[in-house]
Amino acid sequence: MSIDRAVLAFAGFMVLASVLLTHFVHPGFVWFTVFIGVNLIQSAFTGFCPAATVFRKLGIRPGTAF
Secondary structure: OOHHHHHHHHHHHHHHHHHHHHHHOOHHHHHHHHHHHHHHHHHHHHOOOHHHHHHHHOOOOOOOOO
């Protein structure tokens, strides 16, 4: 799995988790979803993604390897 795919999978998981937390735990968790969205937008414009940095340190390699 490449870093790009790992980041996409992680972002999708986090969005789903935040929606479930908002629905089942407390409506205030909607701000967690907003944070994830803002982070995705800023990484699209700046190229900086904290999750990609963490995945790189965990040994996931860039590229298209599956």
